[in-house]
Amino acid sequence: MKRSIFLLSMFGASILYAQEKDSIQNEDHIHLQEVSITEKLPITVEKLSEKFLQKKNLGQDVPTLLNSATSVSITSDAGTGIGYSSIKIRGLNEQSINVTLNGISLNDGESQGVFWVNMPDMVSSASSMIIQRGVGTSSNGMASFGASINIDSQNPSPIPFAEANVSFGSFNTQKYTVQAGTGKILNNKLSIDGRFSKINSDGYINRSWSDLISYNFSALYEVNSKTKFRFQNMFGREQTYQAWNGIDGETLKNNRRYNTGGEIQNEDGEVVGFYKNHTDNYTQNHYYLSWLQDFGSNWKSNLTVHYRKGKGYYESYKNNRNLSRYKLDFLSSDKRNLINREYLDNDFYGFNLDVENQKLNDFKVFFGLSGNEYDGDHYGNVLWVKDTDWNNKDFKYYNNRAVKKQLAAYAKLLYSIGRFELFGDLQYRYVSYEARYLKNGENDQEDFRPFSDKFNFVNPKAGVNYKINSNNVFYASYGISQREPLRVDYSGITRNDEKPKSEFLQDYELGYKKSGRFSMSANLYYMDYRNQLVPTGELNDVGTPIRKNSKTYRRGIELDASYAILPERLNVFGNLTLSQNRNKDYSEGSWDNDGNYSVKKYGTTKIALSPDVISSFGFEVYPTKNLLLNFTNKYIGEQYLSNTEPADGKLSSFLVSDLLIRYSPNWLNLKKLEFSLLVNNLFDVQYESNGYYSGGGYYFPQAGINVLGGISVRL
DSSP: OHHHHHHHHHHHHTSOOOOOOOOOSOSSOSSOTHHHHGGGSSSEEEEEEHHHHHHTOSSOOHHHHTTTSTTEEEEESSSSSSSSEEEEETTBOGGGEEEEETTEEOSOTTTOOOOGGGSTTGGGGEEEEEEEESSOSOOSSSOOSSEEEEEEEOOOOSSOEEEEEEEEETTTEEEEEEEEEEEEETTTTEEEEEEEEEEEEOOSSTTOOEEEEEEEEEEEEESSSSEEEEEEEEEEEEEEEOOOSOEEHHHHHHOTTOOOTTEEEOTTSOEEEEOTTOEEEEEEEEEEEEEEEEEETTEEEEEEEEEEEEEEEEEEEEEEEEGGGGTOTTSSOSEEEEEEEEEEEEEEEEEEEEEEEEEETTEEEEEEEEEEEEEEEEEEEEEEETTSOOOOTTOEEEEEEEEEEEEEEEEEEEEEETTEEEEEEEEEEEEEEEEEEOTTOOOTTSSOOOEEEEEEEEEEEEEEEEEEETTEEEEEEEEEEEEOOOHHHHHGGGTTSOOOOOEEEEEEEEEEEEOSSEEEEEEEEEEEEEEEEEEEEEEOTTSOEEEEEEEEEEEEEEEEEEEEEETTTEEEEEEEEEEEEEEEEEEEEEEOTTSOEEEEEEEEEEOTTOOSEEEEEEEEEEEETTEEEEEEEEEEOOEESSTTOOTTSEEOOEEEEEEEEEEOOOOTTOSEEEEEEEEESTTOOOOEEEEEESSSEEEEEOOOSEEEEEEEEEO
């Protein structure tokens, strides 16, 4: 069976998955042309158009909508792609992926991850996404340590419109979206768009429900053809039931939908119920104000100031907990069941300045400068303690603050000489990161210790294009990227008093791109890491992977292609990644019962949660002009849950198929009327997409066959 799946994947790779090259609706985008030229640079890049993104947009998160892109693998805590979901590219998760919205970083200042659940239905306001694999080209935000995802939001429509989208599906999933735009008003100078979305789902895993709300407001004011201002406010609010514990192998066999989160246990450790408010609650509000200026002589600039406010908490039921951890050891017992909250209250603000000239003789030049600060307060309190009269909800059993300041600058140059294009890119990045206790906030039993670090990173990149003609290009590139540790990495130093080191990457890419009716790309890559912080396989108590420094490499070949057998009627597509992801000399330390620390060496091992084979393939057909059938398959090879390659900690390979049917009749002179039916996991495969290792394997099962149906109307 596995051999058949692998051969099928190889076949899929011979026919690509090149995404549609649709033009963006509004050409007067607030971004500079640097965004559009990214596809033409000597880097490994893939563009996902608005049409592609909206095709399956029936309520699932961004990672699920990007699942068919090259070298991408995804997972979902709830098993449905709604709620907490994440994406990996080349085996690297969001902590190594630089994600930006209109050039502004979406990565969290401390975890460096992206929490898509905080931005539900963001795709409904996106015009395109560009995925750069490898180091790519310098951009704002954190360092790209494996890939970049650059998201462009839609500009306000130049013509008035109103649109409604409604979706329903399995697990009581519901999505409601309404959008409207004024078109150009005030002497054609101002245009305003707004969107409101609400998404609910019970989830596949027991009690993994999601209650999500978001809105997006954008306004474009065109003073004249040279000067434009754009304002955007993007808001998201999420409440989800915690489902990040996973289940062990035995439970997986007997009850794969079981969720240990919220268990209420009696004195004998027996589960007697579940706490209904064992939830994650978070609100995030983004504000962007941009000034786009054309100075003449092809010099253009874009200055954006931004502010993001985030605040929320985990509310959790804890069984048989040591009260000393919560500074409550003055109560009558050492251990009690209790309910606590862990808060995060943060602000992120700064500016980005980009300047370009793409017609400076044979040169195209780009400059950028950005500065930002992240201030994050972390604190916790206890709401209830069993069999006590505790009611001091304002008492903080831990209280600390982190401040992270960044300053970055880059310069890029593209020079054309004959059939060659030479590309150079130099980035400087300064990071100051400090975390300390606040007044009375010390707690030596919490997973936190004060720390302070500063970094100066210089990241050069270079590449060359060789154009056989406009449709056939060979390219090669080399780049360096360096990155600071995360908060969770500093938390681990209490185990062996070894401070985490900053990471260093050298990335080599060699590729070929062909466009046309038959489109394809192929590239070889070698990513050589020094002190990469790799997941050990363990998680902390809020589901974050624990990591340690290791010398590693990732190397492979990526193929993708598509062929329009019958233009505008039948298209076949596929992509394939074959890779090796290895620790060069892996070791792990441990403490024995006598307090002695020892190190065990494992030598060359596979990096945890990094599949060697990733593939997507299928076909798209229009039986009639208004009817679309899209059949897409996704194959992921086996993965170890730990760098020690444990026999009892492995994710099996899987092949999952999705079918999309979309009908767009021309009724009632509507601008758009669409009926969609999406059947996920068509053949009801039982599989697990993620896991961790803690004395044995723990797994995150995904849903079997499930459906989503939707109606979209635009006036």
